[in-house]
Amino acid sequence: MGLLFSGHMDVVPAGDFSKWETPPFEPKIRDGKLFGRGAADMKGGLAAIVRAIESVKNTQLKRGIVFVATAGEEVGFDGLRALIRDGIVKDHEAIYGIIGEPTSLRIVRAHKGGTLFRVTIKGRSAHSSRPELGVNAVENAARFIIGLTDLRKLLRDMRDPDLGFTVLSATIIRGGVKENVIPDSCEIIVDCRRIPHHDQRYISSTLKQIGESLKSGQTGLELTIEEVLSYDALTTSENHPIVKLAEEIVGGKAGVAPYGTEGPLYQKLGIPTIILGPGSVEQAHTVNEYVEIKELHKAEDIYKELIKRVCL
Numbered sequence: 001m002g003l004l005f006s007g008h009m010d011v012v013p014a015g016d017f018s019k020w021e022t023p024p025f026e027p028k029i030r031d032g033k034l035f036g037r038g039a040a041d042m043k044g045g046l047a048a049i050v051r052a053i054e055s056v057k058n059t060q061l062k063r064g065i066v067f068v069a070t071a072g073e074e075v076g077f078d079g080l081r082a083l084i085r086d087g088i089v090k091d092h093e094a095i096y097g098i099i100g101e102p103t104s105l106r107i108v109r110a111h112k113g114g115t116l117f118r119v120t121i122k123g124r125s126a127h128s129s130r131p132e133l134g135v136n137a138v139e140n141a142a143r144f145i146i147g148l149t150d151l152r153k154l155l156r157d158m159r160d161p162d163l164g165f166t167v168l169s170a171t172i173i174r175g176g177v178k179e180n181v182i183p184d185s186c187e188i189i190v191d192c193r194r195i196p197h198h199d200q201r202y203i204s205s206t207l208k209q210i211g212e213s214l215k216s217g218q219t220g221l222e223l224t225i226e227e228v229l230s231y232d233a234l235t236t237s238e239n240h241p242i243v244k245l246a247e248e249i250v251g252g253k254a255g256v257a258p259y260g261t262e263g264p265l266y267q268k269l270g271i272p273t274i275i276l277g278p279g280s281v282e283q284a285h286t287v288n289e290y291v292e293i294k295e296l297h298k299a300e301d302i303y304k305e306l307i308k309r310v311c312l
């Protein structure tokens with residue numbers, strides 16, 4: 001096949017409906033904009049892809065088109081992972097991949113990978129009047145987090161020319177049972193955004209070292225680290241033919257994005273992929289989400305031109 005077009009059909013929750021000026025699940029057009037949850041992220045992109053494909057339905061193509069509409073993208077790319085696992089989307093299925101996520105019609109060819117870790121710390125409870133009898137899981141979580149911030153500084157030793165530095169942060173902490181009890185358990189979620197130089201095994205083993213050094217000083221302390229979710233970096237080169245072709249059609253230079261997409265899963269199948277779609281990522285996941293109708297038409301034209309150049 002020539003081109004693989006991809007987009008996700010799921011949306012994030014609309015949150016508090018009362019904050020929306022229009023009902024989030026009833027598309028409304030006003031001032032040249034279509035409002036609703038998923039308008040930008042990414043029903044708009046899907047619609048533009050479908051229209052572009054429809055335009056060649058009676059045309060003899062030199063190379064075919066694959067259209068992949070996924071579910072579960074917002075919760076860890078579950079839908080696409082299943083399609084790949086079941087052999088429905090295959091290795092080298094197409095020469096190039098296009099994902100219609102909202103980029104304001106700018107070309108994105110690279111982004112960081114990411115991993116979420118769950119760190120579980122188990123200690124021993126005791127009456128808070130006798131802390132020496134317990135092993136305080138919350139205080140050990142605090143020590144772990146200090147280790148994390150040291151690691152974040154260390155990771156600045158390696159800078160990717162496209163993507164900058166690997167960063168990581170503790171984003172959730174849960175622990176403690178009662179005001180006067182030395183807590184015996186605490187959980188931390190660590191969100192890591194990785195440059196290609198740092199794979200998740202490297203980060204995971206470094207986190208484990210922090211855990212080991214905490215444990216070595218104390219008996220009765222347990223610390224486990226699990227990977228909750230992981231995705232790779234997208235690294236389509238700036239000189240790749242699909243980047244050059246898209247730049248020629250769109251009339252702008254390709255860049256990088258701060259967020260993750262399904263792109264790396266296609267990349268792993270040997271399908272060099274770019275992200276290019278209507279709507280702004282600033283609209284994604286917010287109230288009063290919208291996409292400009294004008295941009296939908298432009299996206300449709302860009303996709304048509306890509307089809308023309310690659311498939312006709």
Ligand SMILES: [Zn+2]
Nearest residue numbers: 008041042101
């Ligand atoms: Zn999206």
